[in-house]
Structures are given as structure tokens and as C-alpha cells.
Amino acid sequence: MSYQVLARKWRPRSFEDMVGQEHVLQALIHALENQRLHHAYLFTGTRGVGKTTIGRLLARCLNCETGITPHPCGKCASCQEIQAGRFVDLIEIDAASRTGVDDMRELTDNVQYAPTRGRYKVYLIDEVHMLTNQSFNAFLKTLEEPPEHVKFLLATTDPQKLPITVLSRCLQFNLKRMTPEHIVGHLKHVLTEEGIPFEEPALWLLARAADGSMRDALSLTDQAIAFGNQRLTAGDVSNMLGTIDQRDIERIVNALVDRDGPGLMAEIARISEFAPDYSVILSDLLSLFHRVTLEQVVPGSADNAMGDAEQVRTLARKLSAEDAQLFYQAALIGRKDLDITPDARMGFEMTLLRMLAFRPGSDRREPPALTGGRDTAGADAGDEPEPAPEAPRTAQEPEPEPVTAPGDDDNDEAWLASLDAQANAELAEPEPEGVPKPVSPPRPEPESGPAPVSVPQPAVAPEPVPEAPPVDANGFVWERDFRTLGIVGMPGNLASQASMSRDGDCIVLTLDPGHARLLNSRHEDKIRDALKDRFGDTIQLRIEEGAPGPHTPAAYEERQRQARQRAAEEAIRQDPIVRTLVERFEARVVEESIRPAETPRR
Known part of the structure; x- marks a missing residue:
């Protein structure tokens, strides 16, 4: 028998097997128990959270030969055919490939015919938002008033693209993204049943990489099993994903907390050999420092969403609130700057060095000052710094600009002196009104090339x-x-x-x-x-x-x-x-x- 991938092999066979969508399952179970069934259901959510799976389970619940029940028997012909994907009255349509109005007219024409085998004819339309506006218009009347023997189950990852006229005709259920805890718990069950040895940190890496999708988590687990030769280790999974595991994050943070510069640089050099995504590492650091701050402000609030609750509690005791805030802000700014740095590793390295250098209480090293062509940092300890050659200027004051001299410097000095003397005289004795001001001596034309002269400051x-x-x-x-x-x-x-x-x-x-x-x-x-x-x-x-x-x-x-x-x-x-x-x-x-x-x- 050919190998069946984990995502298909471990597809839920009943509502009890579903993981993480209790709010949707509870509503459906109560509706089935009380026979309060709507004619159209819309399931929304990101990929791999169970939209089509719930649709198939609902089709079994509606057509089980034991009656309409939230607990189908799984043994009757209808249940087995639906499970095998060959039940004639479960019509699955991929709206992404059948978007035309002619396809929708064909569907509406066939709706009137009674089911062949089952109690209900169930139309499961996946990615329904891909239908055209003309297709939706042709479908609206049937969706609003279908025959008694028809149920519509619609699934989409993008409900914002659906017309409001479609949304108003359906019961809408939003499926949540899977939390890392749910994914890790399910992976433990699957791997234990499959007899695959694993390390728990490897499962947390897979859960974070799945980004809320159980199907993605199972597909990545398949890949990791092949990569690790029938076993899952954190190192193998980290290499496969191109990321670093939680222990690497812990070593980086410990070097920061201990102000261990050489250790921090050694850790950066080590993880750079795996060519990781530095933006993901900074994202992990941001999440860690956020949860550390939360634990400091509200003790006992640290969850185990990343499998590192104990590390969070330890850091909350070791780090000051100022340090946690500084590390968070530095990681946030560094992550934004990664796109504009010439090299991603350089940007990541600079971000961690900022955290280390600017912690409250860190030593401040001033750059060496050069005085008279000699580095004062290299002078003897008892040497006094040489005095500056001129008085300090105000920040407003510009640098002196060269003044063109008329022929020789003596004439120019005389001209400047006359200007200063006139200014001083005017300051000492204000002119009476009505008396014209004397005109300053004309500046002679230059006879030769200009020579720069500094204006006194x-x-x-x-x-x-x-x-x-x-x-x-x-x-x-x-x-x-x-x-x-x-x-x-x-x-x-x-x-x-x-x-x-x-x-x-x-x-x-x-x-x-x-x-x-x-x-x-x-x-x-x-x-x-x-x-x-x-x-x-x-x-x-x-x-x-x-x-x-x-x-x-x-x-x-x-x-x-x-x-x-x-x-x-x-x-x-x-x-x-x-x-x-x-x-x-x-x-x-x-x-x-x-x-x-x-x-x-x-």
C-alpha cells in the first residue's frame, strides 16, 4: 500500500477529533441535536484550520443512515462513501477553477433534482470568494431559497471579497488559527501513534513555523521526519526550516543579560553558519521581551505558547524593567532597519550590540580626541590636555570665510580697521536724527590674486x-x-x-x-x-x-x-x-x- 501523508491520514473523522475549533463545533452539535438546520453555512479562516474538514463532517452528520446526528456511526454505506470521497450526493466544487457564470448556471439547474443516495444533496464550494460577480448574481436566488433537500456549505480564506448579499444569506462561522499549544499537543499524539521518536523543542519549532495551520504543521512534520531519518530533533528541524531553536535564543539573551560581549559575538558567529532569517530571530526576541515585561508587570501571566515559560519567568527576575524595555525597542527598530542595511547579519549584529552598549549603567567610552596632531588617549596619565588655540564659538557662529585682499595685505588691514573704528564710534555716540551717516571708505579694487584673511571672531x-x-x-x-x-x-x-x-x-x-x-x-x-x-x-x-x-x-x-x-x-x-x-x-x-x-x- 502506498504511503499516505500525515495531513490526509490524520484528517478528523468526527467532531471529537477536531482540535481547536470548539466554538464552531458547539454551535453545530447543538443545531444537529435540535434539528435547527440552516440551508447555507459559511466557514471562514486561514488555510489549514479545518474549513472543508468540518464541511465533510457535517455532510456525514446529515446523511448518516442512523439519522441526523452529531455523532455519525462511521460504519454505514453513506459514512464510508463520504469518508472515501465517493458519495454521489456530496458535490465538492473548487470555485477557483470554476468561476464562470455558465458553471454556476449548471449548478443551479441541477439543484432541483432530488438526492440519489442520501437524505440531503450537499454542495461544498471551496474558495467561494473566487467566483465572479456574474456568478454570484446567478447564484443568489438559489442560495436564498434552495429546495428542502439541498444544503450549501461555503468555505473561504477571504470573506471580505464576498458580496454582502451572500453574507446575509449564510450562517457564518470564523475558524480560529491554531495556537502553538494546540498544534504541539496534536503532533505529540500523532507521532506517538506513528512510533516516531521526537524532541519536544522540535515540535515547538514546527508549531511556530506552521503559523496557525494544522495542515501545514503536519506537512512540515512529514518533511522533518524524512530530513531526520525517521526521528525529530531540534537541530535537524532548525536546519530544515533555516531558523534557530529556542536554546539559541536563550544563549543570545543570557549573553546580553551577563554583559558578555565576546560570548555574544561568538553566538552570532555560530548561528550565522546556518544562514538563518535574522528578521525571524528578532521577531522571536520581541515576543520574548514582551512576555518578560508582561510577567514583570503581572506576575504569573507567562504562558507556555512558545514552550519557554520557565525561561520567561527566570528572565523576568533577572532583568530590570529598563533593560527589558531597551531590548524590546532595540529589536523593534533593528527589525525595521534590516531591509535597508547592506548586509542582514551586519544589521542583526548591530542591533544586539546596541542592546549591550546602551544598557542603563553600561560604561560610556568617549572617542579619543586629537590635540595638536597627537592622540590624547596615548599621552601619559599625568599629562594635561593642551589648551585650545582659540575661544570656543557659539553653535550659531559660522566658520570664518576668506576675505579678498586688495593687492596687498596692508591695504586690506587698513580697510578692516577703518570699518571697525567707524562701528565703534557709532556705538559710542549715536547720530542725531536728520544727519546723514558717513559713508565707509570704498574698498579698492584688487590688483592681484586674492589672499585669504580671517575675519576676527x-x-x-x-x-x-x-x-x-x-x-x-x-x-x-x-x-x-x-x-x-x-x-x-x-x-x-x-x-x-x-x-x-x-x-x-x-x-x-x-x-x-x-x-x-x-x-x-x-x-x-x-x-x-x-x-x-x-x-x-x-x-x-x-x-x-x-x-x-x-x-x-x-x-x-x-x-x-x-x-x-x-x-x-x-x-x-x-x-x-x-x-x-x-x-x-x-x-x-x-x-x-x-x-x-x-x-x-x-
Whole structure:
């Protein structure tokens, strides 16, 4: 006897054999038990979820020789012929190949004839959405008022394409996609009955690859059995599908959690040998971090949809909420970027490196700065960096442009000097109204090639000195010196919104209620550790809710920023050259575009 594929061999023979469509089966069973039968049923859903299977089972229920029943005997001639696909009163039509109006007219002409063998003549029309509009119009009247001996069973994967006039004439049942748990459970039963040894992780790989279709799952299982020589292992299934198994995902995540850069790179190199679909790996990581966050927010909510519930619970305990969110966002952005990266592995690798490099609390490595042609990173530890050759410019200030000199540099210097002298004189003594302004000396025509001369840049006004904050006994000013504590990430952001007071070895941070609600024990531990590093191990920390007042690091930094902004704007407004350009050439300063030069934090 020839081999029969698993998808056909294990097709359900009764409603009890069906997996995962209980909501549809319950309605049909109750209708059969109470003899409340509609003349047209529409079954919708993705491929391989049981639409035509339910149609054939319903045909058996209607034509079983024991009577209309939700439990056909399976032994009578009608049941056996339907099971074998040769029952004359079950007419299966593939609408994808018979779409014409003539085909539909032939069907409607034959509807009037009584069934030959069975109780009902059953028309099972698959992919009914493929019919043309003319075919639907020819079919509507028969669909609405068929003879008593006719039942229509329609199946489609795309109900949106059906006319509303067809939908309104049918009882519609939407079949769900199979969950991985349902598929794995059914595969275990099938493989046990077939006597095929298997590893459970291999079944989860097949269930995820099936994407909700039981038929696809059985077809992939057939392929995996052949690939693995009559046994199913996770490694063989992973190689066959071109994916990685859950253990590979676990190793990647463990390297991220342990901040193990070399281990992470080694794992990427190992899985790249299988030429996997990196988008699928990132999708698996997204699903994992989503479920980890769900477990952190709602403990006990982790399901076993991917066969990794225990791993999810373990990660939820090991990862901070910030890390889980960072990993999720990095994977989401990296998956979008895969299509535009020159190489898929490079995009995947960069995504994981972002997760590793930008975790809260990770070391920040600044790039080496070059000073005077020498790399300061290679200088001796005691060397001081060389001073910059000129004062820093504001962000608004453009680079100096070369000015054409008239013949020789002396003439050009004289011309610039006269312009500066005139501008200074005008600033010192305003002209009375009605008196014409003196015309600046004409610039002589150049006699030879241009020579670049740098225009002197206006000096940036010194940074204003803010009001002196209170200083504690150790000379430490909380709002000014907070950044020297090295508290980063969410703990640093929250602590910067607090004011500090000290009573002996007890440091009290006062936070407003909104920020205090975001503070958890993990954040407090990081803040306490930083304070102990600065003030000694005897320091204790207490967090209080209240109004922090103006002496918080965040408020201090905002005051400094505003002061620098005002100073930069004033420096631009008072610059003699700028004023000359405004007065003589009707130039306009766009003040909202002025930015102060960045100054290093203390």
C-alpha cells in the first residue's frame, strides 16, 4: 500500500477529533441535536484550520443512515462513501477553477433534482470568494431559497471579497488559527501513534513555523521526519526550516543579560553558519521581551505558547524593567532597519550590540580626541590636555570665510580697521536724527590674486555665575556636584529631580509624588551605593515625598542652560560686526537659532 501523508491520514473523522475549533463545533452539535438546520453555512479562516474538514463532517452528520446526528456511526454505506470521497450526493466544487457564470448556471439547474443516495444533496464550494460577480448574481436566488433537500456549505480564506448579499444569506462561522499549544499537543499524539521518536523543542519549532495551520504543521512534520531519518530533533528541524531553536535564543539573551560581549559575538558567529532569517530571530526576541515585561508587570501571566515559560519567568527576575524595555525597542527598530542595511547579519549584529552598549549603567567610552596632531588617549596619565588655540564659538557662529585682499595685505588691514573704528564710534555716540551717516571708505579694487584673511571672531560672553547654592560641611553641593556621583539611567533621572538634606549619616532626598511613584527598590539601591562611594559606608538613605524646591540638580542645570542661552544671545546682539551688518545691510539676527557653545559638566 502506498504511503499516505500525515495531513490526509490524520484528517478528523468526527467532531471529537477536531482540535481547536470548539466554538464552531458547539454551535453545530447543538443545531444537529435540535434539528435547527440552516440551508447555507459559511466557514471562514486561514488555510489549514479545518474549513472543508468540518464541511465533510457535517455532510456525514446529515446523511448518516442512523439519522441526523452529531455523532455519525462511521460504519454505514453513506459514512464510508463520504469518508472515501465517493458519495454521489456530496458535490465538492473548487470555485477557483470554476468561476464562470455558465458553471454556476449548471449548478443551479441541477439543484432541483432530488438526492440519489442520501437524505440531503450537499454542495461544498471551496474558495467561494473566487467566483465572479456574474456568478454570484446567478447564484443568489438559489442560495436564498434552495429546495428542502439541498444544503450549501461555503468555505473561504477571504470573506471580505464576498458580496454582502451572500453574507446575509449564510450562517457564518470564523475558524480560529491554531495556537502553538494546540498544534504541539496534536503532533505529540500523532507521532506517538506513528512510533516516531521526537524532541519536544522540535515540535515547538514546527508549531511556530506552521503559523496557525494544522495542515501545514503536519506537512512540515512529514518533511522533518524524512530530513531526520525517521526521528525529530531540534537541530535537524532548525536546519530544515533555516531558523534557530529556542536554546539559541536563550544563549543570545543570557549573553546580553551577563554583559558578555565576546560570548555574544561568538553566538552570532555560530548561528550565522546556518544562514538563518535574522528578521525571524528578532521577531522571536520581541515576543520574548514582551512576555518578560508582561510577567514583570503581572506576575504569573507567562504562558507556555512558545514552550519557554520557565525561561520567561527566570528572565523576568533577572532583568530590570529598563533593560527589558531597551531590548524590546532595540529589536523593534533593528527589525525595521534590516531591509535597508547592506548586509542582514551586519544589521542583526548591530542591533544586539546596541542592546549591550546602551544598557542603563553600561560604561560610556568617549572617542579619543586629537590635540595638536597627537592622540590624547596615548599621552601619559599625568599629562594635561593642551589648551585650545582659540575661544570656543557659539553653535550659531559660522566658520570664518576668506576675505579678498586688495593687492596687498596692508591695504586690506587698513580697510578692516577703518570699518571697525567707524562701528565703534557709532556705538559710542549715536547720530542725531536728520544727519546723514558717513559713508565707509570704498574698498579698492584688487590688483592681484586674492589672499585669504580671517575675519576676527567676536568673543563669547563669559558664562554667568549662578546664585551660590548652600554648601554642606564637606564642600559638596548637591545640585551642582550631583553629576560627579555617576548615577545614570532611570535612577539618575529620578535623583536629579530631588532636593537633598543631610542629618549626620542620614541623607534625605525629597521628591514630588509624581517622580516618587516611579522609584523602586532597585533604583534606591543604585542611588544609595553611589552616595556610599562618595561619603562612606555608614551613609543611610531616606526618600520622602514633598515639594523639592528650586535646589535640585535638574532645576540647577536648567538655570545654567537658560543663563548660557541669554549670554549667547547678548553676545551676538552686542558684537560690533553683527551690529554693523544689521545697520548697514539690513541683516536680521534669528535669535531662536542662537545656541550657546557646549561646556563640559563639572
